[in-house]
Amino acid sequence: MNKIITISREFGSGGRTIGKLLAERLHIPRYDEELIDMIASESGFAKEFISERSEDAPFSGWLSNAFSDRGFDGLSSQDYLWNIQRDIILEIAQKDDCVIIGRCAEYILKDRADLLKVFIYADIDKRTERIVKLYGERDISSKKRLKDKDKRRAAFYHIYTNIEWGKTQNYDLSLNSGTLGINQCVDILANLYENR
């Protein structure tokens, strides 16, 4: 079975950057936005729509949305995306060792790969600082956006996996990128991959 590192992350924690640096260090592919491109070409949906719906529940009315815009086949657009995303992740996992960012990959690949399941988080002030710097937003709107995004991500996760997102016990390790720093997180994960 291929060795696959899955990285779940709180929004603004730098989990995506850790995944990028880790994959570069290990010379293995990383799947992040690439997944959106693959889902787009498979599904026919626009990238913006996918990026909004492929791992977070919609802004408002998500329950009604996820469960009631169903066609004759009984699938909502979100269910349809979920199925495509799941198939793509299963296919990727067959190919090679890799790093996959988000998208419930650790759930989808359970028992299908030699997984290292990682959760990256940081306290809200560190995350706010990070997204203010990255996206140039104001502090207050950023904090609200962070909390909203985490809530939507947790909701999406729960709908499709029935598991609590971010709960320690669901991962092999959880790292606080705010106190450990991005580079130490990469070091820890690279060592674990190499010793596996």
Added chain:
Amino acid sequence: MNKIITISREFGSGGRTIGKLLAERLHIPRYDEELIDMIASESGFAKEFISERSEDAPFSGWLSNAFSDRGFDGLSSQDYLWNIQRDIILEIAQKDDCVIIGRCAEYILKDRADLLKVFIYADIDKRTERIVKLYGERDISSKKRLKDKDKRRAAFYHIYTNIEWGKTQNYDLSLNSGTLGINQCVDILANLYENR
């Protein structure tokens, strides 16, 4: 400020062993049962009583016990122990770098030391296997004992710190000793200490 590694752990996860090996590797003291000896000589209570009451809430009626066996000074025996334990931990932290197992040390030492706050856990089957092997108990009674012990530890923690025990966000890192193995946990922590 001294560099102190605090290890909170689920019962049966091997957190105590990780702390022991880590302290040996780093040539720094580790405080675990030693704390019980120190509390005993300071408080006058028997070791068994302390070991039972210094980090876990009592078996039954813990609420009434913790809050209503108060003397004229308004302190329950558990409060009295807590105060002595807190003072001893604060004193230890002044002396040298060290590893401290359990006993809310990461809460007591907040802002008083250069802390690395660690949580060690493992799934219930791995922990049961471990305590059956260590204490020769039967599977079923062990599982019940594990759950009971974790519940009492969480209750104690919450009474004295008002913080949720084992919640990812309260630590610098959380390690699954069941999937990573004891030795890899020790390696990760030793590297972090040395790079700090």
